[in-house]
Amino acid sequence: MLAYLYVRYCKYDEALIIYRGLFEFFEDDPEIMLDLIFTLYATGQSQEAVNYIEKLEGIDLAHSKEKLFFLLKSHVAWGLGRDREARGSLIRYLCLEEQDMRTQEIITSRAREI
Secondary structure (H helix, E strand, O other): HHHHHHHHHOOOOHHHHHHHHHHOOOOOOOOHHHHHHHHHHOOOOHHHHHHHHHHOOHHHHHHHHHHHHHHHHHHHHHHOOOOOHHHHHHHHHHHHHHHHHHHHHHHHHHHHHO
C-alpha cells in the first residue's frame, strides 16, 4: 500500500525501493512486476523495465493485467525508440480494450431485454 501511495503522489524513487524489495520476496508475482515496470518507466529506467517485461511474456496473465502489460510494454518500447514493437503492443492493448467494450455492449443489451 505504501508503494502505491508513493506512486500516486509521484514519489517514484521511494516506490521503486519498495517494489524492488517486494520482488526479491515474490519474484513470480505478475502484479509486482507490472508495478516495477511502470515505476522504472516513470523514473526513466526503461532499459531495466525490459527485463521485467521479458519475464512477464512467458506468464499467463489475467485479462485486466494482460491489457496493462501491453500498454506498459508499448510505452517502454516507445521510450527506447522501438517504434514497431511499441505499435504492435499498442495494437494488442487496443484489441483487448475493444473486446471488453463489445462484451459490455452484449451484457447491456441482454440486460435491457430482461
